[in-house]
Structure formats: structure tokens, C-alpha cells
Amino acid sequence: MAPLTIRSETPQTATDAADLLRAAADDATAVRIEGAGTKPWGHPGADCALRLHTGALDRIVEHNEGDLTAVLQPGVSLAELDATLARADQMLALDPPLGAGATATIGGAIAAADSGPLRHRYGAPRDLVLGVSVALSDGTIAKAGGKVIKNVAGYDLAKLFCGSFGTLGLIVELAVRLHPRPRAHATATGTTDDPALLARAASLIAHGSLELQSLDVRWRNALGMVLARFGGAAAAEQAAAALPPKRASTMPSALRQRTSSDCSSSFACASRPAAAASCAGSSVVAVAAGRGCSRTAISVMSPSVPNEPL
């Protein structure tokens, strides 16, 4: 069999994209859509003769600060979007791994329904997308939803496209809901080498009346850790309140009292050098009732640090 000739196209407009898709449909050419190519598991099994790149559809079309919404083209990089929104003290509450070079795009994150620790409080991509415009294989551009947070007009096709891995069309524009960026963060952690205790601790925190930004559990090198992150004006107090003495008996036994203002792994400092002010608001609080801790360092898992395994 002759080797497949692969053609790459980078549509400059939504109409270009729609035209390319229709032409491909006419020729029965398989199409693969690519953002920054950070999610190889999203690629179809079969070879595709046409690769459509979203790199030229990379504008932040609207940022409606007062309404906490934004309209984006698919090629917008999540890292750059976050930097832009941070300037207005806002965020898109979506923190999936960004791939090597932190190049992951919003289109890819939505198409793969990728998410990170912030999923705990803010939901998956489907819960953040307000509306989509999509280029379909018949050459039309269809939209569903809108730009407002509350909307039940028509069918919710935006949800269908979240997690559709580019199999239904190319997302050419999407509207997302934003959230205020918490003024400060604090993470309470606990470690143990007993998996059952780890599970109980995580469950206890999950069922409490705490408003966690994120609740993660990791197991690495035969040691487990629960990470409970809080955000808001009273983040540190919330974190401290998460581990009152009365819970000590059900908490992991190997804990250590430590307050750290080590910012080197915090989100705010990692991506932007001029973020000293926001660094001061971040602290790691590991509250302990410890006797004899066999562990040493507690690292802060920052979900936006690329390639950081959790």
C-alpha cells in the first residue's frame, strides 16, 4: 500500500475551516484536528490524510469583565489566557496539565474534556462552557448556547462537543464562564503510609462542610498524601480549621506542624516573575498532631506546573 500523504492546513478563519471540512467530506478524507498537540491519546487510531491546525484561530475575542464571561477561539493557549485573566483578578477555573512547554489550548482541553484539581469545586469543561460555534463536515457553521451564564434556549450542543475529541466538527469559537480569582490560597496536607487511613481522611474532608478549591490524593514511593486546598480571603484560616485537634485520631498519623511561605512551587510564582505580591498570599499549612514523623519534605502540588504528576 502506498504511504499516506499527509497534508496540513491552518485555517485563518472559521469559514476557511468549514470549507476545508466540507472538501474533506466530499473526498472522503479523514481529518485530524490539532491544537498544540499535547494530548496524543486524543488522536484517532487511523491515519488521517488531512491535519487541521487551530494555531491561527488564537484570539481572545471578548473578555467581559463585569459579566465574568469570555469568548475564545480554540487556539488560545490556556497559560496565556490565565495570564490575561489574572490581570483582572479573574480566572477560567480549568487547570488541566498543559503539556511540555505549557502550550495546551482551550480547544483541545474542551475537546478532550480535560481537567485538573480545580474540577473539585468548579466542575469539568462542560460546566464552564456557555456556548459553542462549530464548523461541521457539511461546511456549515452552527452555534448553540450563548454568552450568558444561565440559558436554556435550544439544545445544549456545547455539552456534546465537550469530550467529543474532534469527532463531530471543529470548535471555532466558544464562550466560557469565568470566576473571581481567590485572593489567597492555602493547602493543608497530611501524609501516611496506610492506604486505608488515607482513604478515610480524604473521605472525611470531602464530606465536611468545607469549601475546598481542590481535594487531591496522591501515592508516591509507598507514601500517601491528602492535599486540601482552600482559596479566598480567609484561606489560611479555612485550612487551619480543616484539621482541628478533634480530627487528629482519624487523620494520618505521620504529620508534622509546618508553616511555609516557600513560593517556589506555588502557581503564582512559577509562571510570572513579577508576582511577588501574590506569593505573599500563598502559604502551605501542614497541621500535625505528630509524633515521630518518618517523612521529610512536604511538597505543594501546583496543578499548573507542567508535567507535575499527581
Added chain:
Amino acid sequence: MATSQLPTPEAVLAPPTPALLERLRAACGRDHVYTDADQLRTYESDGLLQYRSTPGVVVLPGSASEVRDVVRACSDAGVPWVARGAGSGLSGGALPVAQGVLIALTRMRAVLDVDLPNQRIVVQPGVTNSEISAAVGPTHFYPPDPSSQIVCSIGGNVAENSGGAHCFKYGFTTNYVTGLEIVLADGEVVTLGGKELDHPGYDLLGTFVGSEGTLGICTSVTLRVIPVPEAIKTMVAFFDSTSAAGEAVSEIVSGGVIPGAIEMMDQLTIQAAEQAVGAGFPTDVGAALIVELDGSLVECEACFDDVVAICERNGSLSIRIARDEADRTLIWRTRKAAFAAMGRIAPNYYVQDGVIPRTKLPEVLARIAELSEQYGMRVANVFHAGDGNLHPLVLYDGESEAERAEELAGAIVEACVDAGGSITGEHGVGVDKKRYMPRMFGEPDLAAFQMLRCAFDPRGLANPGKVMPTPRLCGEVPGPYRRHPLERDGVAERF
């Protein structure tokens, strides 16, 4: 037998055949199949009373398998059907097809599974919204809380993607449904999702929620529930204008606080509600703004004073902080009585549902005031201030004014769309808002909706005549002409 036209409430169907009635009786039992004229008239309308249509037969299945048998009987006979929960909807979504089958889910009221360790509850569609929170209380609750929650059914909530006062912070029905058992229009039973948060494949769950009963009928709903907040702090601030109150909302939200609920009432609404509830709200102010913070105690306390300060900075005339649970209940009763209380200041009212970007509130309210003067009818406004969902209440007197009131309500919806909003925030499109769909969606958009609908129900038997502005047959494919590969290869020709 099946007609060749897509059945709509406007089309004329023959009454149900004896054969169909027998199958329905075999499915649900003779006692649960109604054909008596008086019984049928009970179901001729939902909460939107201006639309009435008498079904040919009403069936009340008691289980998922009975629903399946009913739907299959309808499919075999080619007869359209409409599902109905509590019939409290405000867009005519449960309006029967004349002479068609009306499937009432009111007998299916069982709570099937309460799984608090996994924060899930599984219920039949006839369970009411407030029964859900009651079943998982006092430690957990179910946040989407439409004002009709005491009567509305969860199946109806799923169909409409219902919201409520707390949805700005907590989200809508679609953010809480993790699983559904659905009967498709051909009688096939499909399970989507389950208790897990994530499922592989397409988000058909998300597509079904809010589809207004046009893609199938759900017979079991799995919902996520969450722990009750540690603390709740409620206040109501009074302003001399809705704009001032709107400014306060913007400042509160941009300051990083997401209140559990944030509701605005204008002067007319306050006056009516005060007459009904007597909570002591001043009746000479321009607006009341209820702000409720909930969440962790320390965070609530840290933010509450800021919120009070913001209201004062934006010119609040007075602020009432709820002293205790009873006071908080009184404040909320005033808000929730708003619609019903309209009866105290006008003989009739027409409630509208529109959404606007929150920042457009002053201009849209100004436009509403303009329209109100133009039509010579008062409009009271209740506003979910956080998410921009506006409920203008057009007040009128008697049948002679009804049509103009509806016209005014329609002009308000157009103003919402012009401001970048939506024709419906929570009540749905149903019958009532079909004609506005083309204001929001162009032909390619409607074609995509139709493609979805046909994928689920190619014969158009599930709640026809709702949502889509004009009836279409599946198989009509608007759009550019597409050559078949055989045509392209010169093997075949189209005539």
C-alpha cells in the same frame, strides 16, 4: 395509523384507536388509563394557562417497564406523546398534542437509593424537587431550587434544566445529573452514566438535560448532592434605584465573592410582596437586594462585612441583617411570594423569563420602563441578580388586555436578546418561545438542533411541536448540496 405529516399540536389527529387503548391498559392497568372527558381536561394545560389542548388519552405508568410499554405502543401505532411531571412548567412544555397520548409520571415517586457516602441519590422522575433535599438532609442538600420546588418534579427539572435562586453559585440541574435511564421514542431503554462523575464517550447526559422532553422520557435520575454549607448569612439592602443595586452587585462579584444567592426586587414587587408577607420591607424604596453568603464560617464572616460596606458605598438606604433562621425565612418568603403576590396589586399578570448579561441590567430595565409606558401597563421586576435572569411580571386587567400584555412580554424578550442575552433562562422554550428561536439561532443552528433531535427520534413522536420554530421532517437536510461519492466517481446520477 401513522400520518405522514409531522404531528404538531396544530395538526389534527384522529382519536386513539381501541387497539391502542387496549395496549395502554395492558401496560398500566385499566385504572391508570383515562379517557373520560373530565379526566382529560385536567391535563389540558401546564402552568402556562393560555395554551390548552385536550389529549386523546392520559396514562399514568407506575414503573420504568410500564413507561417502556406505553412508549412502544405509541411507536407501533405511530401516535405522538407528551410526558408530564407536575405540570407546573411555564413554557407549555407539557401541553398535550390534541388527541395524542399524555404520559403523566405522577405515580413514579419513589426514592430508589440514597447513597450519602458517595453523595448520590437515585429517584424516579415524579419525585418533587424539595423531596430530594429532604431525603438527603440534614447533612446534604440538592442545590437547584426553582421557586416551585415544593410541587415540581425532578423529571420536569431534567427536561427544562431548571435553576433557582442559588444557581449562580451552585449551578443548574445539568451540573448535578450524573445518570439517567431513558426510554427512547421507539421504546428502547438506554442507560446513560451512573453514579460516577465521568463517563467515557459523548456527553449524551448533558445533551438530554434541558431537551424539554423531545429526545425521550427519563424513568430514573441519578443526582449528585453536596454537604450543607457550614454557615449561612443573609441580608437585604434597600436602594433608591435598581441601577444602584445593580452597581452593588457588580462590585460584590468583582470583589471575588460568589454569594450563595443574590436577588433583586423592584418597588412594585416589594409593595405586592409586603402586602402578602408583611416582613417589614420599606415600600417606598426603588429596589431590595437580598444577598446570602454561604460556605465556610470563616470565609462567610470575612466577606460579609465587605458586602455590607459595598452596599453602603453604593448608596443603600438601609440594611437588614437576618437575626436568626426565622428572620431569614421571612426575608426569603417575601422574595418567593413575589409572583403569587401580584394578585394583590393587579387582577392578572404574565410572567416573563429572559436573560441578559448582568452588566446590561440598567439599560434593559430602562427599556422595560419605556415599553411599559408605551403599552400603558405596569411591569414589576424580579431579578436573579447574579446570573442575569430577569422575570418581568406584566400586570394587566382582564381578557381584553391579555393579548397586549403578551405582546409587551414578547417585546421584553426581544430586548433581552438585543442586549446579548437569551430568550429563556429557566422556563424553557416549549410552545411559548418557539417563535423567538430564530432571533437567537440562524438556519444552520436550527438545522444542527434538528439533526440531534432526529438522531434520537427520527419519527418525531416525542413531544412534537415544542422547541423548534417550524415543524420539520427528519431527512430534510437544509444546507449546501452534497454529492454522493458514487456521483462524484461518475458511477451514478441523481434525477
